[in-house]
Amino acid sequence: MDLQTFKQQILPVQGRLFRLAKLFLRNREEAEDALQEVLMKLWMNRHQLDAYRSVEALAVQMTRNLCLDRLKTRAGRPMDDGALLENLQAATVSPYRQTELADSAGLMMRFVDALPEPQKLILHLRDVEEYSFEEIEEVTGLTVNNIRVILSRARKSVRENYLKANNYEAGH
Amino acid sequence: MKPDIEKLLERYYEGETTLEEEKLLREFFRSEAVPAHLKDHAAPFQHYTDFRQEHPSPAVGSRFADRVGAESRIRPLVRWGLRVAAGLTLLLLGFFGGMLYSARTSPAGEGQTASAAEDLKTVLRYDRVMQTSASERIQAVYQSMELDRADQEITLLLVNALNSDANVNVRLAACQALLRFRDEPGVREALIQSLKVQTDPNVQISLIEALVVIREKRAAREIQRMARNEQIIKAVRMKAEEGLSRLI
Structure with a gap:
């Protein structure tokens, strides 16, 4: 693959790779760093890229793997999200704190972030990036049925956490 | 609602x-x-x-373009050198096979044809690859197709282009050119051997088609192997199966 084709096929996908990196790494600079690294890796291997049916799926996989590696080697980063969820569920949350925590955007980010893999990845690919199930299949290697199940779990999980945070009963 | x-x-x-x-x-x-x-x-x-709505800052794209721009002007010699070496090895194998199968004398081209041939040899010489553009090399390959005969040096250069040129369009053109010179010594063998090194699906498909068109039954085994190879993409495997059925 030459530079021209590379530019045409891969650079337009930058946004998706960046958002995926930001999802995992939670930090803009680190996400841009990761994106830079993935682009270079793809470039170094450009001669092998022609053999792939979907270079985008490959790029997404590479980004996810890179991010997971980065997370592993991140030493001593405070995992405050678990504690936050506990606080939300505790009866002793003050009204002031409730209002504070009801900042939807921050809340949603935390709930999605707290999801286990592969729920987090699949939810992101579907609900943020609007990938088809076939595209998600290509990236994850999971079957479409499996993906639906995981997606369902993720969506329900996010909703339940949100309802708890807003102090509603989640019963139906 | x-x-x-x-x-x-x-x-x-x-x-x-x-x-x-x-x-x-x-x-x-x-x-x-x-x-x-x-x-x-x-x-x-x-x-x-x-x-x-989140997007990376434009700095990322431009930083990448800068780094790559610098790099593509100085091609990594080692990787390129290895590919040339691999191409040459396959070529030698092909030529030995060719010599065993046919004993043809090859008179040099005459007059005008000779100088045209010399020109394109110069462009395709493998040590000149870094100074030529892909378009120039494609041009040279197409020019070679206008010759009536191709001497060993030209077929050697075409096979090398087929196996080692970094640009896929040059490789495709070389495949077409070699098809034309199918009766020159070593060309058929080189085409068969090339099946083993090609990774680009377009070139793989062209090669299979070429071998079927020239009824090169010796390629059947390799084509069959490709049809069964899970690592090769589906479109190519289907072509291999189709080609195989036409060949045998």
């Missing part, structure tokens, strides 16, 4: 909605007309839409 939304939401949480239906939900929750009892479903949709 409301009952539909509630049904859609149910299916949404079961993971059963289509992309169009999810779009409907997103648009619904963005509008002002969200009834109170549905309001608490709105947050995720809003969040996902917001997140979609």
